[in-house]
Amino acid sequence: MDRTSVLTRAVALAAIGAITLAGCTSNSSDGAPASPAASSSAAARGVAAQVATLLAEAKDAFDNPTRTSTAGNTDKTVDNMAVVEQKLLEASALAPYRADLLFSAASARIAQKNVPGAVELYRKVLTFAPDDDDAHTYLAAWNRFLGDAAGSAAEVEQLRRVAPDRVPEVEALFAAIDGAVRTPxxxxxxxxxxxxxxxxxxxxxxxxxxxxxxxxxxxxxxxxxxxxxxxxxxxxxxxxxxxxxxxxxxxxxxxxxxxxxxxxxxxxxxxxxxxxxxxxxxxxxxxxxxxxxxxxxxxxxxxxxxxxxxxxxxxxxxxxxxxxxxxxxxxxxxxxxATPSTDELRSIYRDALSTIGLWSYRSAPLLQR
Missing domain, CATH: 3.40.50.620 (HUPs)
Incomplete structure (x- = not known):
């Protein structure tokens, strides 16, 4: 998958709800019982509206100007990111096929320093999209961060199968991180x-x-x-x-x-x-x-x-x-x-993944590389 496909896919998925709303008409006004098709359309409109509301609430929390700041890192507060995670997971429960919601929620977990929780969500994506190259890429990187070299290597091998063009990027990411850590x-x-x-x-x-x-x-x-x-x-x-x-x-x-x-x-x-x-x-x-x-x-x-x-x-x-x-x-x-702290290394991995083209938040209107 090329680098633009991630954002394209996210925006396309986000548009599904809007298309559904635009394409549906109201039930007949003569008092007749609603047809199964009309009932289904009404339900879809309701789900789309709920998801849109949850995403708007997630974006509001994400955009909250309150920050924690040091010379090494400026971040959104854990409390705000917990709200972002909650809203995204609620939206995912309503639209379980939308992998973008899980990817975005995983990024919110990483912002809260919960990398194992993020790994859990990437694996959840693979339960219904086993060839998703972004999920395999994230797992290759975050397993490596967690010290699971075998798990990381296994995900790189999966990438060789499903997205061989991604492998050199992942290898370059690992080399860049290792070089920076090694250099005084x-x-x-x-x-x-x-x-x-x-x-x-x-x-x-x-x-x-x-x-x-x-x-x-x-x-x-x-x-x-x-x-x-x-x-x-x-x-x-x-x-x-x-x-x-x-x-x-x-x-x-x-x-x-x-x-x-x-x-x-x-x-x-x-x-x-x-x-x-x-x-x-x-x-x-x-x-x-x-x-x-x-x-x-x-x-x-x-x-x-x-x-x-x-x-x-x-x-x-x-x-x-x-x-x-x-x-x-x-x-x-x-x-x-001299040795990066866990927090610094987590920030390095997070940013490196974004730099090679994986959008951290990909659920419109919540979009950030």
């Missing part, structure tokens, strides 16, 4: 770099008044070190979550220019809302600059995830020889971060 985090700006090197600076949520928070300023201070060490390197500053009419990308560029960095070096990317989108959009900017190596700058507890996402995003539009390294703004002692 450094906060030292390089004095030399490969030819055609670019710098990618990951944004951080602005304060409600539209000013930059401390983690973002720390990332920019580190970027200034790297930019001065590599004066020919183009720079991408990425972040598009608006607060008080301002975006991270624009403020980041202004900050660097005010401190002497040539504005012509800097591309401000003002659309990305997540680390995944930071990577996807930045990779295309790097392509326009013909960059062959990128240095990712972010907080130490975030930089591995950003590097993995960019490495995977680059498979779409940059040379096969493209490489990624990183420089960290220290938010925690580097010795403490």
């Amino acid at each position: 985090i450094t906060d030292v700006a390089p004095r030399i770099a490969p030819p055609a090197t670019g710098i990618v600076v990951l944004g951080y949520a602005l304060k409600k008044d539209g000013t930059m928070d401390a983690p973002l300023i720390q990332r920019l201070e580190k970027t200034l070190d790297v930019a001065r060490a590599l004066p020919a390197a183009p720079i991408v500053v990425t972040g598009g979550v608006e607060q008080a009419g301002r975006t991270e990308g624009a403020l980041m560029k202004n900050w660097l220019v005010e401190r002497g960095v040539d504005a012509a070096r800097i591309t401000d990317e003002n659309f990305a809302r997540t680390t995944v989108e930071n990577a996807l959009y930045s990779s295309y900017v790097l392509a326009t600059k013909r960059v062959e190596h990128a240095i990712v700058v972010s907080s130490a507890s975030h930089v591995r995830r950003g590097a993995v996402d960019l490495m995977l995003a680059a498979r779409e539009n940059l040379p096969a020889t493209f490489t990624v390294s990183s420089v960290a703004a220290v938010d925690k002692p580097l010795a403490e971060l």
